[in-house]
Amino acid sequence: MTSREIRQQFLDFFKSKQHTIVPSAPVVPFDDPTLLFTNAGMNQFKDVFLATGSRSYTRAADTQKCIRVSGKHNDLEEVGHDTYHHTFFEMLGNWSFGDYYKKEAIRWAWELLTEVWKLPKDRLYATIYRTDDEAMELWKSETDIKHSHILKFDEKDNFWEMGETGPCGPCSEIHINLSDNPNDPTLVNAGSPLCMEIWNLVFIQYNRDENGKLHELPAKHVDTGMGFERVTAVLQGKSSNYDTDVFMPLINAVSHLSNVKYEKEEDQIPMRVIADHIRTLSYAIADGAVPGNEGRGYVLRRILRRASRYGRKLGLKEPFLYKLVDILSETMGDVFPEIVSRQDHVKRIIKAEEESFNRTLDKGISLFEHIAAEMKKQGKNVIPGEDAFKLYDTFGFPVDLTRVMALEQGMSVDEAGFEKLMEEQKNRAREASKEKFASVSVNLTGLDGFSLFGAEQTVFTGYEDLTSHAVIKGVKNEDEAGYIILDKTPFYVEAGGQIDDTGTIKVAEYQLEVVDVAKIEGKTVHAVKNESGALLEPGMEITASVDRSRRYEIMRNHTATHLMHSALRKILGTHVGQAGSYVGPDRLRFDFTHFSKVSHDELNDIEAMVNDYLLQNIPLQHHRNMPFDEAKKMGALMFFGDKYGDFVNVVQYGDYSIEFCGGTHVRNSSEIGLFKIISESSISSGVRRIEAVTGLGVERWIRQRLEKEHELESRILELTYTRKKLEKEINDLKLKEKLSLLPALLRNPQTAAGVSIYTGTIDDASVDDLKFFGDEFRNRMKEGVGLLASVHEGKVGLVCVVSDTLIKEKKLSAGKIVGDIAKILGGGGGGKPHLATAGAKDTSKVGDALKQLSAIVAGYLS
Numbered sequence: 001m002t003s004r005e006i007r008q009q010f011l012d013f014f015k016s017k018q019h020t021i022v023p024s025a026p027v028v029p030f031d032d033p034t035l036l037f038t039n040a041g042m043n044q045f046k047d048v049f050l051a052t053g054s055r056s057y058t059r060a061a062d063t064q065k066c067i068r069v070s071g072k073h074n075d076l077e078e079v080g081h082d083t084y085h086h087t088f089f090e091m092l093g094n095w096s097f098g099d100y101y102k103k104e105a106i107r108w109a110w111e112l113l114t115e116v117w118k119l120p121k122d123r124l125y126a127t128i129y130r131t132d133d134e135a136m137e138l139w140k141s142e143t144d145i146k147h148s149h150i151l152k153f154d155e156k157d158n159f160w161e162m163g164e165t166g167p168c169g170p171c172s173e174i175h176i177n178l179s180d181n182p183n184d185p186t187l188v189n190a191g192s193p194l195c196m197e198i199w200n201l202v203f204i205q206y207n208r209d210e211n212g213k214l215h216e217l218p219a220k221h222v223d224t225g226m227g228f229e230r231v232t233a234v235l236q237g238k239s240s241n242y243d244t245d246v247f248m249p250l251i252n253a254v255s256h257l258s259n260v261k262y263e264k265e266e267d268q269i270p271m272r273v274i275a276d277h278i279r280t281l282s283y284a285i286a287d288g289a290v291p292g293n294e295g296r297g298y299v300l301r302r303i304l305r306r307a308s309r310y311g312r313k314l315g316l317k318e319p320f321l322y323k324l325v326d327i328l329s330e331t332m333g334d335v336f337p338e339i340v341s342r343q344d345h346v347k348r349i350i351k352a353e354e355e356s357f358n359r360t361l362d363k364g365i366s367l368f369e370h371i372a373a374e375m376k377k378q379g380k381n382v383i384p385g386e387d388a389f390k391l392y393d394t395f396g397f398p399v400d401l402t403r404v405m406a407l408e409q410g411m412s413v414d415e416a417g418f419e420k421l422m423e424e425q426k427n428r429a430r431e432a433s434k435e436k437f438a439s440v441s442v443n444l445t446g447l448d449g450f451s452l453f454g455a456e457q458t459v460f461t462g463y464e465d466l467t468s469h470a471v472i473k474g475v476k477n478e479d480e481a482g483y484i485i486l487d488k489t490p491f492y493v494e495a496g497g498q499i500d501d502t503g504t505i506k507v508a509e510y511q512l513e514v515v516d517v518a519k520i521e522g523k524t525v526h527a528v529k530n531e532s533g534a535l536l537e538p539g540m541e542i543t544a545s546v547d548r549s550r551r552y553e554i555m556r557n558h559t560a561t562h563l564m565h566s567a568l569r570k571i572l573g574t575h576v577g578q579a580g581s582y583v584g585p586d587r588l589r590f591d592f593t594h595f596s597k598v599s600h601d602e603l604n605d606i607e608a609m610v611n612d613y614l615l616q617n618i619p620l621q622h623h624r625n626m627p628f629d630e631a632k633k634m635g636a637l638m639f640f641g642d643k644y645g646d647f648v649n650v651v652q653y654g655d656y657s658i659e660f661c662g663g664t665h666v667r668n669s670s671e672i673g674l675f676k677i678i679s680e681s682s683i684s685s686g687v688r689r690i691e692a693v694t695g696l697g698v699e700r701w702i703r704q705r706l707e708k709e710h711e712l713e714s715r716i717l718e719l720t721y722t723r724k725k726l727e728k729e730i731n732d733l734k735l736k737e738k739l740s741l742l743p744a745l746l747r748n749p750q751t752a753a754g755v756s757i758y759t760g761t762i763d764d765a766s767v768d769d770l771k772f773f774g775d776e777f778r779n780r781m782k783e784g785v786g787l788l789a790s791v792h793e794g795k796v797g798l799v800c801v802v803s804d805t806l807i808k809e810k811k812l813s814a815g816k817i818v819g820d821i822a823k824i825l826g827g828g829g830g831g832k833p834h835l836a837t838a839g840a841k842d843t844s845k846v847g848d849a850l851k852q853l854s855a856i857v858a859g860y861l862s
Contacts, residue, residue: 003232003246006117007063007092007335010226013112014061014094017104024336026287027065027088028296036296037067037284041093042202042223048097049167049204049221052629058099063228064091065283065336069299076303076400080273080310083193083233083240087303088280090228098219102138102172105201105222109174110143113199117235123182125149127189129158129170135203139172149185157189160202160223167204167217174199176234198234199226242272250275253327258314270310277307278324281350286342288575290593290686291353297593297686302398304353308361309401317362319354322347345573349595349686356685357396364395368402372409381410385417392418393425457522462490462501462664463622466546474523475536482512482536484526490546491526493519497581498558498663503546510534514544551664553585556672556694559620559653559665560610561588564675564692565637566657567609568592571602579687583663587678587693594688598680603690610675613656618669623650636660674698735769738762739776745788746780752854753861755806756784759850765790767797767837774799774835785812787821787853789846796825796840807833812860820856824849 011021025044029035035043041064047053069076069087078085096105106126113119126145128135130152139150152158161168177187179194187195204221206214229241236244242251254271255262262271280303284296291301307321325339325347333340371387383406391397403413461468467490474485484505491501491514505512505528512528519525526544530536561583568576572594580591598606623631625647632638636650637659651661653669666672673695683689693701745760758781762773770790777786778801786801800818807813815829815836822829822838825845829838 001235003228003236003244004335006232006235007090007228009116010092010112011061011063013116014059014108017059017094017108019059019061019094020057022060022062024062024065027067027283028287028289036299037069038064039066039068040064041066041091041225042095045095045097045223046162047629049162049223053633055097058097059095060097061094062092063335064093065287066091067280067284069280069303076306077404079276080242080269080271083242084196084230086229086241086276086279088276088283092226092228092231094222094224096222098221101220101222102135102201102203103142105203105224106135106138106172107142109199109201109224110145113174119176119234120182121145123177125151125175125177125185125188125195127151127153127158127173127175129172130154132158132170132172132203135170135172148183151185151188153189160200160204161208165208165210167206167221168208168214169203169205169220171200171202173197173201178234196230197227198231200224242268242275247272247275249327249331250278250324253324254314254320257320257323258311258316260314267314270313273310274307274321274324277303278321278328281307281321282325282328282339282346283336285346285349285575286336286338288577290349290575290577290595292579292593292686293684301353301396302400304350305357305361305396305398306401306404308354308357309365309405312361312365317358319351319358321354322351325350345575345595352595353685360395364391364397365405367391367395368397368405372406372411375411376409381412383411383413385414385419385421388413388415388418389421392422456487458486458519458524459488460490460492460524461488462492462546462551463624466490466503466548466551468544470542470544472536472538472540472542475538477530477536480529480531480533482528482530484528484536484542485523486526486542486544489517489524489526489544491517491524491544492546492551492664493517493524495519496583496661496663497561498554498583501546501551501554503544506543506545507534507536507540550585552666552671553695553697554583555664555666557585557588557692557697558583558663559651559669560672560675560692560694561590562651562657562659562661562665563610563613563653563669563672564588564590564606564690565592565659566613567606568594568690570609571605572598587691587697589689589691591683591687591689593686595686597682598688598690603677603680606690607675607677607692613653614669614672614675616654616669618653618656620665620667621652622665623652626650631660634658676701735772738765738769738773742773742777742780745777745786749784750854752785752858755810755812755857755861756781757854757857758784758786759853760788761846761850762788762790764792765797766792767839770797770799770837771835774801774837777801778803778835785814785817785853785857787818787850789850791843791846794841794843796827796843796846798822798825798827798829798838798840799835800831800838801835802833804834810861812857816860817853817856821849821852824852 015021025038027038029038029043048055067088076087079087114121124145126139126149128150136150139145140147158171160171175188175195175197177195179187202223204223205217207217208214229246232244232246233241238244251262251271254274260267262268281300284300289296289300291297291304311320325343329339329343368391371383383402388399388402391402392399399415399418406413456473468488470486470488472484473487476483492498494500500517503514505514505526510532512530514526514528516527517524561581565578575593577593579593582589628646628648631648631650635658648660649662650658651665652658675692675694676698677690677692678701679691681689741762745758749756749758751757765773770788773788777788781803783803783805788799790797798818798821800814802812802814813833815831815833818836818838819828819830822840825840825842827838827840830836
């Protein structure tokens, strides 16, 4: 039985039980910032279990793509070294949302395993939670399992919980004993590869409160999960998941690429690791993830580099992983079509990552081998933490890769030392980037009669008003300067890429310039110039005013950032995600995940789309203090790594842009005026940067360019040359592409009076192109008559070619033949006996005219 049949039989079985077959959720859970990757079938139904969402169906089944590479579900170290651990796997599952419960779940599981798949009943075991007498009785009454094969276990093995609080319940696992003694129950839950869990039936019947007490749920659910690769190995009689038809096409491809047979254990491990890792990489990238330096991006980068290094053990020194994507697409495309639709995208990203890492991999391996040799000379078997850190910091070696290399030499890594150095590096980064007024908190807390921690949090009024009447709640006076905390303020503090406001604070007759603001413990500290020496005291009433024109420039740029993000996702793809930003009065900068340089045409399309948004006068809808779950339901974009509370701010411009954002924005898209992209660049592998200007910034940018008018002439010449070069390259590519059609046209000729007749059409070819194709066609034709037609700029072009033998022996002439064909189309032409061209206006009869070639040639031969 093939894996494809096994998967389909599972889905068909539950479809016959009135289950809705749902597609797999993406392996990148963009709607759940608590997860790096989808790691279980229930992830997409989490809202149902938490009673924050619902579905139109009460029974569901699917095969879910899952990745487990971090946290408690971390199988990375075992992958390839044993027979059944994987970073990527499919989880077959069926669910009931308040519909059927334990009875049906147990009965159907047994029916599928023993009646459909014919697994031997005497080898199957059912485990239950120690107090779940109901499940015990149902296993006895609903199945014919041996009663001695129903085993009780405690919470560790048979009680499922989503978290410390929330939905939970007992579970019943089904194990298969593949040992020589199928009646030995001691192997169950003992970690033996000869006795493995193949299905877990979870019965969600309780809600655990904050005190740890369990309460019965009004609606009880069923959540089951079966490891597809594991059950496939059982049904195919394989002792290893890697020996099934799920993995062997990939392993065979690696064997072919490396010219190494899948025989020795030392070669099998790298091949298994690579086969596993390419699945994880391909599905994650197809679903929108991109290798990077943080979060899930770094996980993918670690996995890719791990696979690349294992490739070295097979002699694969050039990029090779990307070539395996085609195999995966071919074998799995019908199950997960996204791997086909994004096949080229996935290959480009993986190849770029391989090329980047290959530049340092050999140097890193050489350094590691030198370090290992030195340690062994000293009688030590531990790689020092500082050396592991150097391998990471200089050569991009994740510590787990260094650990694997060390284990292969019977050594270990001082990971505590490595982590200490990593933490020191992070601390240095924090020191460099911490808030400019961090020191102010120390000074303010030391003031007599004032405690920073006692002051109320500052209320931000700057969404509606740029001027506020406020009261000083805390102050520190210094020479010609001061630091003020107000009860409310219109000044925005730098956050989410948007920089601080500047402006003034008016105290009595004094006007103080606000040069910076910072937030400390929820209080906004205003740094002011106080050259007049005004005495600032708590309780004084002041007027705080933001620099209006500067703020509006910032707001234009911030809103434009959102609209550009929308355009990027529409034009480049939904894999685009924000990776950083700067929003100031002078310009905007947006960093985003993308695998390659954004082309000139794409930039033009992005710019045009944003400017179209501006012309549509889209009003701002600012949803403040919206419940987080409600914001998710409306489709607001969130990004992994961002922290969200129970209530959030959402900025919306029609259906074009909906994002979580606490920044300030224009009331209508038309207030931006104009949007212009001024640069696009790479800042790291997989991350691009666009800079742009808006409104008056566009005018300033144009003026600056006009001031360089004396440079324009040479620049225009350069651009003209570049354009011609690009046009030639494009034309050459088109010609090359069209030439690739010729072999197919020459494959199945017709015959007329014993002469081979070749006809075909080429899209959008000029007369010169046709002559070029005619020469190539004649060179490849050997003997016969060929006729090519093309519609270009609304007119028909024809080229006819005749081989030398037919000209000499049969007196055939390409000029006469093409003239006869052209007459059918209302045109004319002629030329030499071996090659001639013609033109006509009637494009509707091209097909008919080509069909007449055989008859016309036959007429000349009669």
